[in-house]
Amino acid sequence: MSVRRAHSLAWPFIAFFVLASGCAVESERAPAAGPPPATLASPDIDNRIDEFTSWIEVDLDAIGANLEALRQHTGVEIMPVVKNNAYGHGLVPIVRYLAGQGVERVFVANVEEAMALRQAGVDLAIVNMGPLFTDGQHTRVVELGITQVVFSEDVVQRLSEASAAVGQDAGVFVKVDTGLRRVGVFHDEAGDFIEHAASLPGISIDGIFSTFMQTPEEDRAMLTRLLAVETDLRARGIDPGLRSMASTDAILHFPESHLDLVRPGMSLYGIYPEEKDLDAGVTLTPALSLKARIELVKWVDEGDSVTYWGRFIAPSRMMIATVHAGFYDGVPRELANVGSVFYAGEFRDIIGSVSLNHVVVDVTGTDASPGDTVEVIGHAGANAVSAIAETANWMVYSLLNHLNPQTPRVYYEGGEPAMLLEP
Numbered sequence: 442m443s444v445r446r447a448h449s450l451a452w453p454f455i456a457f458f459v460l461a462s463g464c465a466v467e468s469e470r471a472p473a474a475g476p477p478p479a480t481l482a483s484p485d486i487d488n489r490i491d492e493f494t495s496w497i498e499v500d501l502d503a504i505g506a507n508l509e510a511l512r513q514h515t516g517v518e519i520m521p522v523v524k525n526n527a528y529g530h531g532l533v534p535i536v537r538y539l540a541g542q543g544v545e546r547v548f549v550a551n552v553e554e555a556m557a558l559r560q561a562g563v564d565l566a567i568v569n570m571g572p573l574f575t576d577g578q579h580t581r582v583v584e585l586g587i588t589q590v591v592f593s594e595d596v597v598q599r600l601s602e603a604s605a606a607v608g609q610d611a612g613v614f615v616k617v618d619t620g621l622r623r624v625g626v627f628h629d630e631a632g633d634f635i636e637h638a639a640s641l642p643g644i645s646i647d648g649i650f651s652t653f654m655q656t657p658e659e660d661r662a663m664l665t666r667l668l669a670v671e672t673d674l675r676a677r678g679i680d681p682g683l684r685s686m687a688s689t690d691a692i693l694h695f696p697e698s699h700l701d702l703v704r705p706g707m708s709l710y711g712i713y714p715e716e717k718d719l720d721a722g723v724t725l726t727p728a729l730s731l732k733a734r735i736e737l738v739k740w741v742d743e744g745d746s747v748t749y750w751g752r753f754i755a756p757s758r759m760m761i762a763t764v765h766a767g768f769y770d771g772v773p774r775e776l777a778n779v780g781s782v783f784y785a786g787e788f789r790d791i792i793g794s795v796s797l798n799h800v801v802v803d804v805t806g807t808d809a810s811p812g813d814t815v816e817v818i819g820h821a822g823a824n825a826v827s828a829i830a831e832t833a834n835w836m837v838y839s840l841l842n843h844l845n846p847q848t849p850r851v852y853y854e855g856g857e858p859a860m861l862l863e864p
C-alpha cells in the first residue's frame with residue numbers, strides 16, 4: 442500500500458478544529474507539513490526566550506547531519522523513532538523538519554502521538570507501535586491513514602472491519618517476537634498469523650519487524666528467525682513488505698541486520714548510547730540542550746549549609762547562584778553535590794540538593810547576576826547527556842525521555858531561532 446494512501450477526509454477537519462480552538466499553540470504557528478515556517482521572526486523569539494525560566498534548545502541542523510550520517514552508514518531507508526515526544530526533542534517540530542529532509546515514515550509510541558501529527562497537518566506515513574483498545578480507535582487509525590503495528594488476530598479483524606466501514610485499506614506492520622518476549626507474534630506462529638491477516642479484506646501487509654535483545658550471539662539467532670519468517674511467507678505467496686530489525690545498537694554494530702529499513706532513535710538525536718558506540722565509525726552530533734536562568738546570587742560563609750538536609754556545607758566563603766531548573770524539568774536528583782552546569786565559559790559545581798525547580802551552583806569568581814543563562818544539559822564535557830547520565834547512574838534513554846514536555850522548546854536552523862514551541 443502506498444505511503445500516500447489517501448488519508449481520510451477527516452483529518453484536515455480535525456486539524457482545522459485544533460487551529461480554530463487554539464488548543465495546539467504550536468499548530469497555530471506552523472500549520473503546514475514540511476520545514477516549519479516560523480510566524481515569529483528570530484528577534485521576536487529571542488525576546489520571548491528572555492522571559493523563560495528554563496527552556497530546551499534543539500539544533501535541527503545536527504539532526505539533519507545525523508540523519509545523513511545514518512543514511513550513508515546503512516544505505517537503507519531510515520524510519521526515525523519519534524516516540525515519546527521525539528525523545529524529548531518535541532514531536533511535531535521534529536517530524537516537520539524530518540519531512541523536509543526526505544524522510545518517508547516515522548515511528549510513534551501510541552495513537553495519541555500519531556493523531557497529534559495528523560492534527561498538525563503532517564502527511565508522512567506514521568507507524569503506530571502502541572495498542573488500540575476501542576472500536577473508535579481502530580476506525581480513527583484507518584481514517585487517518587496510520588499504519589498500525591499488529592500481532593493479534595483481534596486487532597487485524599477489527600482493522601479489517603474498520604477498513605470496510607471507512608472505505609480504505611488498513612496498512613499494518615507485523616511485530617514478530619524473535620526472542621525478546623515482550624510484544625509480537627512468536628516467530629514460529631508468524632507465518633500462519635500473517636497469512637490469515639493478509640486474507641482479511643482491506644488489510645495490507647506493509648512490513649514485518651522485530652527488536653533485538655542487544656546481546657550479540659542472541660541477536661544473530663533473532664535475525665535468522667525473522668528471515669525464516671520472510672522465507673515462509675514467500676513460500677506461501679505472500680509479500681512480507683519491508684523487513685526491519687535494527688535500532689541504534691544494530692545500526693552501529695550489526696550491518697547484516699539493516700535489511701530494508703532501520704529504526705534509529707538515540708543516534709538520530711546525536712547520542713551514542715554506550716561507550717563502545719564511539720568507535721563504530723559514525724559521527725553523531727547532539728542536538729539538545731537545556732538552559733535556565735539564574736534567579737538569585739548570594740554569598741555564603743564557611744560552614745554555612747546550602748539546600749535541604751544541610752546537604753552541602755560551604756568549605757569557605759563562596760558565591761552561589763540559584764538556577765531555575767530542577768527535577769520538574771528532568772534534571773536528575775542524583776546530581777546533588779556531584780553534577781555540573783556550564784556557565785561563563787566553565788563547568789561549575791552543583792552544590793546541595795537538586796529540588797523541584799532549582800539547582801544551586803558555585804559561581805565564585807564570576808560576576809553572575811539574576812537573568813544570566815546557565816547551560817544545564819549541553820553537548821560536550823561534564824554536562825553532556827551521556828556525562829550527566831553516567832554521573833546520575835541513569836541510562837541516556839531515561840534522561841532524554843524524562844525531559845518535561847511542558848518546557849518551551851526553541852528550534853535553530855543555520856544558527857538562527859527558526860521556531861518556538863510553547864505548550
Ligand SMILES: Cc1ncc(COP(=O)(O)O)c(C=O)c1O
Nearest residue numbers: 522652688689690704705706707
Ligand atoms: C521498536 C523500536 N524500534 C526502535 C527503537 C529505537 O531504539 P534506539 O533509540 O536504541 O535507536 C525503539 C526504542 O525504544 C523501539 O521501541
